[in-house]
Amino acid sequence: MSIKFSPLTEVQLKALQQLTTGIQQEQITWLNGYFQGLAGSVAVGSTTEVRPEEQPAEAAGALPLTILYGTHTGRSEALAKALSQKAAERNIKSVIKPMDDYKTKQLKDEKNLLVIVSTHGEGEPPEMAEDFYFFLTGKRVPKLDGLNYSVLALGDKSYKLFCQTGVDMNQALSKAGAKPLLPILKCDVDYEDDAEKWGEAVLAELAKQQPNASSAPVQTAAKSEVASYSKKNPFAATVLDKVQITGRDSDKEVYHLELSLEGSGITYEPGDALGVIAQNPxxxxxxxxxxxxxxxxxxxxxxxxxxxxxxxxxxxxxxxxxxxxxxxxxxxxxxxxxxxxxxxxxxxxxxxxxxxxxxxxxxxxxxxxxxxxxxxxLRPLPPRLYSISSSQEAVEDEVHITVSRVRYENKGRKRYGACSTFLADRLQIDDEVLIYIDKNPNFRLPQNGTPIIMVGAGTGIAPYRAFLQQRESAELKGKSWLFFGERHFASDFLYQLEWQKYLQKGFLEKIDLAFSRDQKEKVYVQHKLLEQQKELFEWINNGAIFYLCGDMKYMARDVQAALLEIIQTQGGMTEEQAKAYFKKLKKEKRFMADVY
Ligand SMILES: Cc1cc2nc3c(=O)[nH]c(=O)nc-3n(C[C@H](O)[C@H](O)[C@H](O)COP(=O)(O)OP(=O)(O)OC[C@H]3O[C@@H](n4cnc5c(N)ncnc54)[C@H](O)[C@@H]3O)c2cc1C
Ligand SMILES: Cc1cc2nc3c(=O)[nH]c(=O)nc-3n(C[C@H](O)[C@H](O)[C@H](O)COP(=O)(O)O)c2cc1C
Structure with missing residues (x-):
């Protein structure tokens, strides 16, 4: 990036040059996080995203409205921003905040609060919402009898604890004396229409409190006619290639698919997922x-x-x-x-x-x-998500995914996963498949050469292929370390030749492999992390970003436990200190997980 054409003043430029002379990698990483944090607090569209303590005094008669969101994959954030925009169309000014940037001491002064939050893990709050969640559901929550609120909870009915975080927050707000503007709305995977209706209804309720607010949205300029592909308006992508990348002897079947995005104008970034409109067997x-x-x-x-x-x-x-x-x-x-x-x-x-x-x-x-x-x-058939395994810098008008075919037998009947078998069995080269991009702002590769540690099992390796393609395109040979786990070296080493090429060219510095069933003792990625703990901690402590992708139920839990152990042992910390260190990593986006 050229400093010559920066929007900074001369004085600011000078200060920047002074600051960056002789700067260390670790310091760059810290500053990167700092500036990202600042960027997150800047106004977006009609949204006023300001720190509570900096809030301007209320305009006469203006309704104080705060919209808080808790998200992992970005949907609640997008809904919160759209809602804020809608509020503006009704002359209602709102302050919108991510939950991890909300000062809980502000809560007692709020008058109207709209909470949009998803549930992750197994009925848990998204990581960035944890502190707010525990505050709200804990003993320190103040009396909130002057507060009107409503909760929009995002979830998925295929999980046992459906919308649990939203349910808990709703209950906690009510228990603290806050009054519901509308009952909680729990949304399944087809949340868009219901969320929009909830937004309209809740704003109509709020408009009753503000004399100059309009009860219906004010007509704004006609929307752009440019086609933008989405879950509701997916693009028909042609299958360019499909190959099985597990060996014949494998007990798994993993396919690599290449799809054409030509003519769509669709863009994506490494870390994003591809939404695929599924078809049943x-x-x-x-x-x-x-x-x-x-x-x-x-x-x-x-x-x-x-x-x-x-x-x-x-x-x-x-x-x-x-x-x-x-x-x-x-x-x-x-x-x-x-x-x-x-x-x-x-x-x-x-x-x-x-x-x-x-x-x-x-x-x-x-x-x-x-x-x-x-x-x-029945519930509507939700699209399935697949981590994108390509970088657009490298493949341009294509998108690649890595799909494990779900098949099993129960009670004498063979069963087939809807989408994975549609992609693996029924879709042929030159056929079309309906797709859209599901953005994941919480699994991003930094633009610079910050060291990265990539941990994945099975198809969890997919986004790392995109990461290294991206780094190769940008000729960034920064430190990078891959930990990959599967069952057998001979049949399950996904994209083996590509990793070897990246090692040779220097885009991948280190690789550690855990093939669980190639020896008597089971070996998983967390064991490899523990084996390498001294060097691993040095990388982390020197600013590396730690990525985790793949199975949520077992691998994610075990890897996080191993990481905590490493921080504690290598950092000479108590358990509490290690937990605080880990929490800080998450907050600084130096630990990012994309698990399913
Ligand atoms: C963010 C994200 C990224 C993802 N990335 C990838 C990826 O890169 N690659 C990938 O392959 N998948 C990925 N997935 C998973 C993917 O979205 C689908 O869930 C997966 O392909 C299964 O969908 P399906 O329609 O084929 O199976 P479904 O029709 O959804 O059937 C799955 C169900 O079958 C049952 N089942 C499965 N196996 C067994 C068994 N052995 N015994 C008994 N019951 C069983 C379970 O009830 C399970 O819920 C990702 C998911 C998310 C959320
Ligand atoms: C790994 C994972 C775990 C999830 N766990 C739950 C859950 O326990 N309960 C639930 O209702 N939804 C669960 N969901 C569904 C999400 O809440 C849903 O996808 C939501 O739309 C995500 O919103 P967000 O992008 O704002 O985070 C889970 C999703 C993923 C990917």
Whole structure:
């Protein structure tokens, strides 16, 4: 970047030159985080993003409104910003804050608070929302009887603790005496329309308090006609290539897919995911229709209008897995006691949810349903996300993904994951697939050559391929260290030749491999981290960024535990100090996780 064309004044430029003369890598990393933090506090569009202590005195009659968001993958943030924009269209000025930048002592002075928050992990708050969450649900929360509030909770019904963070925050606000403007809205994966309606309704409520606010949005300039592809308006990408990258002897099937984005204008960054509009396995659709005994072409009313039943099942409803919600609706509709019993026991429910699909319900607890009644039980088929394994700097009009094919057998029936088998089996080269980019601002590669430690198992390696492609394109040979884990060296070393090439060229400095089943003792990535702990801690302590990608249930937990142990041992810290150090890493975005 040329300093010559910077927007800085001469005095600022001089100060910058003084500051950066002889600067150390660690200091650059710190400054990078500092300036990112500053950038996060700058006004965006009509959004006023200011620190609470710097808030201007309220304009006469103006409604004080704070919008707080807690996010991991950025959806709550985008909704908060859109809501703030909508508020501005009604003459309502809002202050919008990420939860990790909110001073909790401000809470007692708030008058109107809108909370938009997702749930992650297994019913946990997103990392950046943790402090606010624990404050709000803890003993120190003040009396909030002067506060009006509403909570928009994002979640996914396929997780057991659906929208738990939003639910807990809603309960805590109510317990502290705050008054709900509207009841909490819990949103599943198809949250967009409901979230928009909630926003309109909550702003209409708020408008009643402010004399000059309009009860409906003021007409603004017509929206741009430029096509922008999104979940609601996906792009039809052509399959350019598809290859299986696990060996014949592997017990896994992982595919590398290359898709064309030509003509779409779509851009993405390493760390983003590709949203794929899934299609259900045709055999399962046929079996469901046969079991229900309905006509496959029967035209039924769906959320998106009238459709033939088989078409609706194939494209629009989730049938390959079960959620609590579906079982609840089935129990209510059928009144079958055995189905109710599943819901009454958490362990039974967990066991039933894993490895069962909608057809199991119909087989095991038969009940006569019409096609329409059946559809009413189901949730919309959500798109599936795949970490992008390419950099646009390298592949330009293409996007690559790395897909593990989900297949298993239960109760004598073969089962196939909806999207992974659609991509791996049913989609052929030259076919089209509907896609969009799912941005992930919380898994980013720095522009400079800051050292990076990349830890991933299985398809968790995908974003690191994008990272190194990006670094090669930018000719950045900064320190980089890859830890990769899978089952067998011979069959599961994904993209082996590419890592070797990066090692030779110097874009990858170190690689450590954990093939769990190549020896008697199981070896996983966390063991490799512990083996290398001295050097690893030096890297981290000198400013390296630690990335973690892949399995959420086991690997993420074990890697984080190993990392804490390393910080404690190598840093000579107590457990508490190590936890604080780790927390600081997360806050400075020097520990970033993309797990699923
Ligand atoms: C941010 C993000 C990034 C991701 N990146 C990738 C990626 O890069 N590559 C990748 O392959 N995936 C990735 N995933 C996962 C991906 O989105 C899908 O969840 C995955 O492909 C499965 O979807 P599916 O439609 O094929 O299976 P589904 O139809 O969703 O079926 C999955 C269900 O099958 C059941 N099941 C699966 N295996 C078994 C078993 N052995 N025994 C019993 N039951 C079983 C479980 O109930 C499971 O919930 C990512 C997910 C997220 C959220
Ligand atoms: C790894 C992972 C874990 C999740 N855990 C839960 C959960 O326990 N409960 C839930 O309701 N949703 C869960 N979700 C779904 C998210 O809340 C949902 O995708 C939400 O739209 C994300 O919003 P955000 O981008 O603002 O973070 C999880 C998603 C991921 C990727």
């Amino acid at each position: 045709p055999q399962l659709v046929d079996d469901i229709i046969a079991t229900l005994g309905v006509i496959d072409q029967e035209v039924v009313e769906t959320r998106i209008g009238k459709l033939p039943f088989n078409e609706a099942l194939k494209h629009h409803y989730e049938v390959t897995l079960l959620t609590r919600d579906v079982i609840e609706k089935y129990a209510e509709k059928t009144g079958i006691e055995a189905v109710k019993a599943i819901l009454e026991d958490d362990k039974k429910l967990d066991d039933y949810l894993y490895g069962h699909d909608v057809l199991d319900l119909l087989h095991e607890f038969p009940f006569k349903l019409t096609a329409t009644e059946f559809l009413e039980l």
